[in-house]
Amino acid sequence: MDRIRIVGGNVLHGTIPISGAKNAALPLMIASLLTDETLTLDNVPHLADVEQLIRILGNHGVDYMVNGRREGDGQSYARTIHFSAKNIVTTTAPYELVSKMRASFWVIGPLLARMGEAKVSLPGGCAIGTRPVDLFIEGLAKLGAEIDIDNGYVVTRARKGLVGNRFAFPKVSVGATHVLMMAAALAKGETVLENAAREPEIVNLADCLNAMGARISGAGTPTVTIEGVTALHGARHAVIPDRIETGTYAMAVAMTGGDVLLEGARADLLENALDVLVQAGAEITPTNSGIRVRRNGAGIAAVDVTTEPFPGFPTDLQAQFMGLMTKAKGKSRITETIFENRFMHVQELARLGAKISLAGQTAIVEGVPVLKGAPVMATDLRASVSLVIAGLAAEGETTVHRVYHLDRGFERLEEKLSHCGAVVERVSE
Ligand code: EPZ
Numbered sequence: 001m002d003r004i005r006i007v008g009g010n011v012l013h014g015t016i017p018i019s020g021a022k023n024a025a026l027p028l029m030i031a032s033l034l035t036d037e038t039l040t041l042d043n044v045p046h047l048a049d050v051e052q053l054i055r056i057l058g059n060h061g062v063d064y065m066v067n068g069r070r071e072g073d074g075q076s077y078a079r080t081i082h083f084s085a086k087n088i089v090t091t092t093a094p095y096e097l098v099s100k101m102r103a104s105f106w107v108i109g110p111l112l113a114r115m116g117e118a119k120v121s122l123p124g125g126c127a128i129g130t131r132p133v134d135l136f137i138e139g140l141a142k143l144g145a146e147i148d149i150d151n152g153y154v155v156t157r158a159r160k161g162l163v164g165n166r167f168a169f170p171k172v173s174v175g176a177t178h179v180l181m182m183a184a185a186l187a188k189g190e191t192v193l194e195n196a197a198r199e200p201e202i203v204n205l206a207d208c209l210n211a212m213g214a215r216i217s218g219a220g221t222p223t224v225t226i227e228g229v230t231a232l233h234g235a236r237h238a239v240i241p242d243r244i245e246t247g248t249y250a251m252a253v254a255m256t257g258g259d260v261l262l263e264g265a266r267a268d269l270l271e272n273a274l275d276v277l278v279q280a281g282a283e284i285t286p287t288n289s290g291i292r293v294r295r296n297g298a299g300i301a302a303v304d305v306t307t308e309p310f311p312g313f314p315t316d317l318q319a320q321f322m323g324l325m326t327k328a329k330g331k332s333r334i335t336e337t338i339f340e341n342r343f344m345h346v347q348e349l350a351r352l353g354a355k356i357s358l359a360g361q362t363a364i365v366e367g368v369p370v371l372k373g374a375p376v377m378a379t380d381l382r383a384s385v386s387l388v389i390a391g392l393a394a395e396g397e398t399t400v401h402r403v404y405h406l407d408r409g410f411e412r413l414e415e416k417l418s419h420c421g422a423v424v425e426r427v428s429e
Helices: 022-034 048-060 102-115 134-142 174-185 200-211 243-256 271-280 315-325 345-351 381-393 413-419
Strands: 003-007 012-017 038-044 063-068 079-084 117-121 146-150 153-157 166-168 190-194 215-217 224-227 235-238 258-263 283-287 290-295 331-335 355-359 362-366 375-377 397-401 423-427
Touching: 003 381, 012 243, 012 413, 022 038, 022 048, 022 079, 022 102, 022 174, 022 200, 048 063, 048 102, 102 117, 102 134, 102 153, 102 174, 134 146, 134 153, 134 166, 134 174, 174 190, 174 200, 174 224, 200 215, 200 235, 243 258, 243 271, 243 290, 243 315, 243 381, 271 283, 271 315, 315 331, 315 345, 315 362, 315 381, 345 355, 345 375, 345 381, 381 397, 381 413, 413 423
Parallel strands: 012 258, 038 235, 166 190, 375 397
Antiparallel strands: 003 397, 003 423, 038 079, 063 079, 117 153, 146 153, 190 224, 215 224, 258 290, 283 290, 331 362, 355 362
8 A cells, every 4th residue: 555755844935736636526527427418527627536436427328438638748648538428327336336435425416306316325524523414315305306224325206307496504514515506506496595505616516517508607706597408419628626635735834834826726715725825825826827825934924724615714724724724823722613633633643643532522722832753644635635734844764654545536646746846745655
């Protein structure tokens, strides 16, 4: 199993190209199930989760063809992938596939809407929490689906098609908003989703669905209106830049000091997180080609944050921010409100010398002047990269084990960081 070896202490200087967003690419790929024509996606990142979803879609009969730049053609590995769901060969998504990646549960929306039925395994819990699917079930039932839970599967039918309705989410959910938008796109009549998620990935999906012939308005606001159509057609659409990767590297620069251009990054996708970084002492300058992040010799200021649905501070940057705060001057309070068990990085950061105590859903981080390198264990995707950020500023050598977590969501991380002067390498065992 690979590990990442880091020797801390170098400042970062240079350019880091920002990849397409994993969490935008996944629902866009799933949207290909809604039409028998080809959906072409540009700027698709090369990540383990994308490869896994290609396998899952393949199980339903989706063909794909990759073109774009080849390895070695410059810094970006962004790919263009053509997806064609001309023939859906099965509407069942088995446990073996769904259990590997929660987002694959989302195929339930397009399969049900286009084929009138779907049988999708319950995804189960995962390292960051129980992650139920009640909102998907309630929402699809509102659109007229019959739903049963049978042997660990959600079995759903709408033989005469889905029918538009009004559904108010009792809690904001990114995944359930994606799924209900996709399902309602092919329902009869109008659907109004209230208290919908407002994440940029929702807007990216709505734009793609509209390019495919859907009639969706209000995406990016709490009320999304979908006027159902009888069929969708092929389209070409680009994945937005990854705001979580952007925030992660911005925090890495804030941690080590230096001057880095995050090429292709968009400041409007992560305003709140950038404000927090400015409060912590980073200089952030949006430019025509991306976002420039600088921090000079001054120390990092302690800042309190609470994770919230967009436009609040994202839960997917909570671990990285905690990594940064381990070296802040003073105490910061980091409160996690989205997932109940997203503090597994605390113990690993402590191995590097961080001082963190937990009080319920709040971590109190007391900044220390020096972190010291150590072997640490990645526990989930974002937790892993918080260890990389801490390792970049720790004295001596840090080894991050279980790197497969990182590979799910960070494209060529060691290459991007080492181009900017960090000592980071992948070691195969
Ligand atoms: C998406 O997950 C992201 N995943 C997550 O990123 C991200 O952390 C999360 O949104 C929140 O921003 C993808 O986009 C692939 P939710 P999702 O439904 O859609 C509860 C990463 O690191 N809930 O918005 O699964 C749920 O348990 C990943 O890239 C219900 O109670 O998240 C959570 O507490 C991790 N019932 C809250 O809502 C439901 O039916 C928000 O979850 C559905 C969700």
